[in-house]
Amino acid sequence: MGATTAQPGTARRRTPTPWGSYLTLVAAVAVMVLPLVWMVLAGFKERDEIYTSPIQWLPATVDASNYASAMSAVPFGDFFLNSVITTVIGAGVKMLLGLTTAYALVFLEFPLKKLVFGVVIFALLVPQQIVIIPNYTLVAELGWINTYQGIIVPGLASAFGTFLFRQHFLTLPVSILEAAALDGAGHWTRLWRFIVPISAPTIAAVALVSIVAEWNEYLWPLLVVDRAEMMTLPVGLTLLQNNDGIADWGVLMAATVLVTAPVLLAFFALQKRIVSGLTAGAVTG
Amino acid sequence: MEQVADTTLVPGVRTGRSDRVPASPDATRSLPEPARRKHRTPWKAWLLFLLFAGPNVALLVLFTYKPLLQSLQYSTLQWNIGSPVAMPVGLQNYVDWFTDPTTPGIVGVTLVFTLATVGGGMVIGLVLALVLNRKLRGTGAARTIVVAPYVLSGVAVGLLWLFVFDPNFGVTAALLRLVGLASPDWYNDPQWALVMVIIVYLWKNVGYVALIYLAALQSVPRDLVEAASIDGASSVRSFRSIVLPLLGPTTFFLAITTLLTSLQSFDIIQAMTKGGPLGGTTTMMYQIYQEGFQSGRAGYSSAVATILFVVLLLVTFAQLKYVDRKVHY
Numbered sequence: 001m002g003a004t005t006a007q008p009g010t011a012r013r014r015t016p017t018p019w020g021s022y023l024t025l026v027a028a029v030a031v032m033v034l035p036l037v038w039m040v041l042a043g044f045k046e047r048d049e050i051y052t053s054p055i056q057w058l059p060a061t062v063d064a065s066n067y068a069s070a071m072s073a074v075p076f077g078d079f080f081l082n083s084v085i086t087t088v089i090g091a092g093v094k095m096l097l098g099l100t101t102a103y104a105l106v107f108l109e110f111p112l113k114k115l116v117f118g119v120v121i122f123a124l125l126v127p128q129q130i131v132i133i134p135n136y137t138l139v140a141e142l143g144w145i146n147t148y149q150g151i152i153v154p155g156l157a158s159a160f161g162t163f164l165f166r167q168h169f170l171t172l173p174v175s176i177l178e179a180a181a182l183d184g185a186g187h188w189t190r191l192w193r194f195i196v197p198i199s200a201p202t203i204a205a206v207a208l209v210s211i212v213a214e215w216n217e218y219l220w221p222l223l224v225v226d227r228a229e230m231m232t233l234p235v236g237l238t239l240l241q242n243n244d245g246i247a248d249w250g251v252l253m254a255a256t257v258l259v260t261a262p263v264l265l266a267f268f269a270l271q272k273r274i275v276s277g278l279t280a281g282a283v284t285g
Numbered sequence: 286m287e288q289v290a291d292t293t294l295v296p297g298v299r300t301g302r303s304d305r306v307p308a309s310p311d312a313t314r315s316l317p318e319p320a321r322r323k324h325r326t327p328w329k330a331w332l333l334f335l336l337f338a339g340p341n342v343a344l345l346v347l348f349t350y351k352p353l354l355q356s357l358q359y360s361t362l363q364w365n366i367g368s369p370v371a372m373p374v375g376l377q378n379y380v381d382w383f384t385d386p387t388t389p390g391i392v393g394v395t396l397v398f399t400l401a402t403v404g405g406g407m408v409i410g411l412v413l414a415l416v417l418n419r420k421l422r423g424t425g426a427a428r429t430i431v432v433a434p435y436v437l438s439g440v441a442v443g444l445l446w447l448f449v450f451d452p453n454f455g456v457t458a459a460l461l462r463l464v465g466l467a468s469p470d471w472y473n474d475p476q477w478a479l480v481m482v483i484i485v486y487l488w489k490n491v492g493y494v495a496l497i498y499l500a501a502l503q504s505v506p507r508d509l510v511e512a513a514s515i516d517g518a519s520s521v522r523s524f525r526s527i528v529l530p531l532l533g534p535t536t537f538f539l540a541i542t543t544l545l546t547s548l549q550s551f552d553i554i555q556a557m558t559k560g561g562p563l564g565g566t567t568t569m570m571y572q573i574y575q576e577g578f579q580s581g582r583a584g585y586s587s588a589v590a591t592i593l594f595v596v597l598l599l600v601t602f603a604q605l606k607y608v609d610r611k612v613h614y
Contacts, residue, residue, distance in 0.1 A: 024416045025423065029430050031488070038456055039445040055459035097341040104337035109330055116338055123349045125601045129549045129570060130594045133359060133366060133577045133587055134352030140367060157344035187333060216438040218552040223578065234440040238556060241444065249448050259441045267436045271429050274436065278493060279500045 036260075043067065043254035050249050066254035070240060073251065076258065078229045079236035082148075086221070086232055087214040090152045094214075095207050098161030103191045105162070106169040107177065117166075123159040129219060136223055150224040151232070155217070161206055164280055168202045169195065205277030208270060215263060233259045353594070359587035366583040378588035387564060394479060395548070395568040401483045402490070402547045407539060409487065410494025411532075415524075417495065418502040428499065432492035439489065443556030446485040475565025478558050482566050485553055490546070494539055501535035502528070544600055548593065569593045 042050060043066050045059040070076065104110070105117055128135075135154045144150030176198065180190045196203065218234045225231050228239060240255050241247065267274060360378055364371035382388055413431055417424050434442060449456045450471040458468035469477040505528055549570050554560060560567035560575055567575065569589055577586030 018419070018421060021416045021419050021421055024412065025421065025427050028413055028416070029427050032430050032434060032492075035445055035449050035456075035488070038449060042448060051454055055454070055456070097344070100337040101341040104334050108334050108337060110334040113334075116334075116342060119342055119345060119350075123345045125598060126349050126353055126594070127545070127549050127597065128349075129551065129573070130590050130597070131349065131352035131356055132573070133583050133590065134355035135348055136366065136578075137355075138348075138352070153344075154348045157341055157348060159345065159349075162341065187337070212436045216436075216440075216552075218438070218440050218555070219574070222555075234438045234552070237438075237440050237444065241556070247447070249451070249454070252444060253448060256441045256445050260437050260445075263436055263438070264433060267433055268429065271432070275428075275432065275496060278432075278435075278496055 036264075039253050039256055039260075042249055043257045045250050047248075047250060066250040067258070069248075069251045070255040070258065074236055074239050074255075075229055076236070076255070079231055079233045082151075082230060083215060083232040085148060086151050086217075087211055089148070090155060090214045091207060091211045093152075093156050094158045094161060094210055095203065097156065098158035098165050098206070099191065099196065099203070101158065101162045102165030102169055103187070103195065105166050107190070107195075108187065120159050120162050123157065124163065128155060132219065132223060135220075139224055144224070146225050146227045146230045148230075151221050151230075155214075155220060161210065164202070164206055165199070168199055172198065201273075201276070202280070205273050205280055207277075208274045209277035209280075212263065212267075212274070356587045356590050356594075359584055360591050362584040362587075363582075364584045365581040366577060368581075371584070374584070378585045379592070381585065382588055382592065390564055391567050391569060391572055394564070394566060395570075397479060398483060398486075398550075398566075398568055399544065399547045402486045402550075403540065403543050405483070405487050406491050406494045406543055407536065409491050410539075411498050413491065413495035414498030414502055417499050428496070432496050434489045435492045435496075437489065439550075439552030440556045442489050443485060443553040446481075446488070447557050450481050473562050475561075475563045478562055478565045482554055482557055485557065486547070486550060489553070490543070494543065497535060497539055498532065501532055505531050541600060545597060548597060548600075 041057070041059060044062050044064070045056070045066075046061075046063060049056050049059055101116075101120065105113060105120075110116075139145065139150045139154060142150075144153070172195065176194055177190065180194045185193065216234060217232070221232045221235050222238075225235060228236065231239065237255055237259055240252055361373055361375055362371040363374045363377070417428050417431070448454075452458055452468045452470055452472060455468070457471075461468050471477050471481045509527060548568075550568070551570055551574065554566050554568065554571050555574075558566040560571045570593065573586050573590050573593065575586075576582045576589065
C-alpha cells in the first residue's frame with residue numbers, strides 16, 4: 001500500500017485494471033455459486049415447475065415435499081448414520097496411525113527406519129483405485145461385504161498423513177523432547193502430552209481434510225455395499241437416481257442438498273483450517 | 286518459524302518447570318544414553334517401534350502392496366470376480382487390450398479428459414489465483430467460495446450438474462435459448478458428454494489449483510514485483526520474467542498431483558454418464574471398474590489396472606525426484 005502511494009507511476013498504471021479483475025472475480029463467484037443455488041431452488045420446486053418449457057427460475061412456494069419424498073424413498077437416516085460412523089472411525093484411526101508412525105520415524109531409534117519410511121512413501125504411489133479387485137476379493141473372503149469393517153478397514157492405512165506429520169515433527173525443537181525425557185515420560189506420554197498439543201494446528205488441518213475425503217468416498221463403499229441400510233450418503237444418493245428410469249429432478253436435488261449442505265456448512269465454518277490442510281502437502285518443500 | 290517460538294514456550298507454561306528447561310548441558314549429556322540403552326535391550330526398541338509403526342505398516346502391506354502384486358497375478362487369468370474357477374491365460378489379457386478395437390477410443394478419452402482437466406485447471410486456477418492475490422475488496426470471501434466445490438462429494442456435484450445440463454429443462458438449455466441456440470445433446474452425444482464431464486470436473490477441482498497457486502504467489506516477495514514495475518517493466522513483463530519463474534516448482538507439483546487425481550477420477554463419470562454414451566466418457570479408470578465389476582472380466586480388468594499403474598508410476602517418478610530435491614535442502 002505504502003509503495004503504491006509513494007509511486008504515482010504505479011498507482012496510475014494500476015487504476016484501470018481492477019475492473020477486469022473485479023469482473024473475473026464476480027464471474028468466478030457466479031459460476032461457483034449459481035449451480036448450487038439452482039440445486040437448492042429445484043429442491044423446493046413442484047413437478048410442473050421443473051418440467052416446463054420456458055424455464056421457471058424460482059419456485060412458487062417453498063415446498064418441502066421433495067425432501068419428504070426423498071427421505072421416504074430411501075433410508076436417508078441410515079445413510080447419514082453410516083456416513084458419520086465410517087467417517088469418524090475411518091478418519092480417527094487414520095490420524096492415530098499417522099501420528100504414531102510419524103513419531104516412530106522421527107523420534108525412535110530403529111535399524112529399519114529408512115525401509116519403513118520407504119514403505120510409507122511408495123504407498124503414496126499406489127492409488128486405492130488400482131487395487132479394487134484384489135481388495136474386493138479379500139473383503140469378500142473375510143465375509144465383510146455389507147459391513148462397516150468392509151467399508152473402513154481397507155482404507156485405514158495412513159501414508160500421506162504420516163508423511164505430513166513426519167515433515168512437521170522434524171521441524172519441532174529438540175528441547176521440547178529433552179524436557180519430556182527429563183520428565184521421565186515414556187514415548188507414549190511424550191507423543192500425547194508434548195508432541196500432539198504443540199502440533200494441534202497441523203493435526204487439525206490434516207484431520208479436516210481426511211474427514212472430507214472420507215465423507216465423500218464413493219468407489220469403495222459402492223463396491224462393498226449393496227444393501228441400502230448399509231450405504232453411505234454418496235452411494236445412497238445414486239440409489240435414488242436409479243430408482244426409476246426418468247430422473248425426478250426435484251427429489252434428486254433435495255437429496256443432493258441433504259448430502260452437500262453439512263459439508264458446505266462445515267467448510268464455511270472451518271475454512272481457514274481446511275485451506276491450510278489442503279495447502280500443507282504443497283508447501284512442505 | 287512461529288511454531289518454533291511457540292513450542293519453546295510450552296514446557297515452561299505447561300508444567301511450570303522452567304527451571305529445568307534451560308538446563309541444556311544436562312540435555313546434551315543425556316543424548317548418548319539412548320544409544321547405550323539400545324545396545325543393552327534391542328528387543329525393547331523393536332517392540333516400541335512395532336507398537337508405534339507396526340499397525341500402519343501391516344495395513345499398508347495387506348491392503349496396498351499385497352493387492353498390487355495380486356493384481357499382477359490376476360492379470361494373467363481369465364476369471365470372473367467371486368468365481369472359484371480361473372483359467373491361466375498368460376499375457377493374453379494384455380494382448381487383448383492392446384489389440385481391442387475399443388482401446389484406442391478409451392485411450393483417446395483418457396488423454397482428452399486428462400489433458401483438458403489438468404491443462405484447463407492449471408490455466409484457470411492460475412488466473413483465479415492472480416486475481417485473488419490482488420488486494421481487492423471481497424477476495425477473502427471469493428477465495429472461500431471458489432474452493433468450496435472442492436470439498437463436495439463428486440457424486441452430488443455430478444448429479445446437480447446433470448440437472449444444469451438437462452437438454453430440455455436445464456439452465457444451459459435456457460441460457461442458450463436466450464441467444465437463439467439449441468442445446469447440444471449432452472446426454473446422448475459422446476463428444477458433448479465428454480465436454481460436459483470435463484466442465485464439471487473443472488468446476489469441482491479448479492479451486493484447489495487456485496488455492497495452491499495463491500499460496501505460492503503470496504510467498505513471492507511483493508517488493509520484487511514492485512521494484513520491477515518502478516523500473517518501468519510492464520505488469521505483463523514483470524509477471525512473465527519474475528512471477529512465472531518463481532511459480533515453476535508449484536506448477537510442477539500441481540501438474541503431477543492433478544494429473545494423478547484426474548487419471549483416477551471415477552465418481553463424476555459414474556454419477557453423470559456411467560462411461561457412456563457409446564463409451565464417450567469411458568476412461569481407463571472407468572474401464573477397470575466396468576470390466577471388473579460389470580462385465581465379469583476381472584482378469585482383463587486387472588491387466589488394465591496394471592497398465593494404468595505403470596503409467597502412474599512413470600508420471601510419479603518425476604515427482605519423487607522433485608520431492609527428494611526439495612526435502613534435502
